[in-house]
Amino acid sequence: MKNKGNNRLGTIMRILFIAFLFLIQIAFMILLTYFLKNHAVIVYTFIEVLSVIVLMHLMAEERNSAYKMFWMTIVLLLPIVGHIMYDFWGKKHSNLRKHSLIQKQIDRVNYKQITDDEILYNMDNIDAQRLSSYLTNYHYPPYKNNITKFFFSGDTAYKNIKEDIRNAKKFIFISVYTVSKGKVLDEIYELLKEKAKEGVEVKIIYDDIGSILNIPKGLKEHLEEIGMEVTVFNEIHKNAFKQYYNYRSHQKIIVIDGNISYTGGFDLKDSFINLQENEIYNKDCAVRTEGESTWSFTLIFIGMWNAATDNKITEFEKYKNSYEMKCGIVCQPFADGPANYVHIAEDMYKYLISTARRTLYLTTPYLNPDDEMVDCLCLAAKSGVDIRIITPKVFDKKASKYLSEYNFGRLLKNGVRIYEYNKGLIRSKIILNEFASIVGTINMNFRSFYLHYECGNFIPDTEFTNELKYEIFELLKDCDEITFDEWIHRSKKTKVIQYVLNIFKSQL
16 A cells, blocks of 8 residues: 555545446446337347346356345346446456465465374364364364463453563564554554564554555555554555455454464454444453464464565564473464355354354354354254354444344244343454354454455363353343344334345345
8 A cells, every 4th residue: 555545546446437337327228218229129138138147157156145146136237237347346257366366375374384183183072173173174273282361351452462562572463454543553553663673573464445544644654664564455556446355354463472472353443442432332352372373373474464465474484483382272273265265264153053062152243144154053053052142232334233133033033042232332253162162353244254364263172162151141241132023023114224235245
């Protein structure tokens, strides 16, 4: 990102291009009306045949049903413009080259992961072993000897993050979705500035879409001037006429000296510690890990760094752990994204749901799963698993509230218990059953499973999982349970809006 103005220019270019496509549609209709009256039937027949071909192509693709429904609607509603939009942004091959380049960089780094088969074999729980083996097959192996600390508050997580940054000696890696002006950015800036002066290597990744509206102008250049390295994932002005702007890096990782790592809901913005102007309380979380698994988070960061910049990291070993631990639990960091065409995050969620025997608890800011995930939850609930999902009562986006509420129906009808957090916005992303848990950046929605680059920490440890379960039980005291009868009697206006929005769920 050269500057904020260039980003806005890219956004404006895309909007103007879409407007141009609609003008073509209008012009074509006028042309048909005044100049092609005698041939209008033939022209429309050709368009309909073309639409059928596109729809057949869509149905044959191995893609999510919500994604297919969105593009089918576009093609049918806009018989001319829809075809052009689908050709530019909807076809699977549209971003194949970009995906391939990103995955190539990620694969080059992931071969440095350390696989120890004994860790798998020594797992007591066969289901945990299966889940761990699945991640290992995609080059995200388990690591032993880790000490974890869970924070169910952005405030307390932030204090620990600042303290760990102050104590950094060699390097600091930070990957976030949003960088926004405010107290958090100012404080972290001052800390990193001091570290850079001390000779500590500082690298920062942020997402262009996630930061474009509130990032201080020229921040990237200023950080680089004082000794830090900054890269921007998926700069909009470089992808104005392709849909790759839709694929965003939602990964949130902090690595310090190769010994300490964080993941969770943090960003460099004030809402993480509840200093935002709208006064809506944000219930966020993070997990701090100290030990061998930090190497995996280091590699995940390097993979995305190398995918987003020409200034690639080639020496990996100097970022390895500087000391060894001989105690602690097993942790298994992993990443996911559209480049690999394997939906690791979604598969892990499904596996945790299907292997639950007694309990399955989940917190998510957005409840917008596809039909397969809903079926998985309903089947587990009908088999006797106590499934509880916590979502916000207050949403940051009106459309997200409508879509989340729309999905309550089938779940409630089949025995899933749904709660709304009544003190603000629940931003924590947690899923757990009896034997394992995942804390990370993954929302229960289409974007996280199919369009975003995400990360999480899979922890197959009952003691840690029971700690999370206790925290969620405490959280339930500040929640209102939603009944199926309440859902049925929502207003007609709400129902109509939800039916319409559901068509576009893959883009929201």
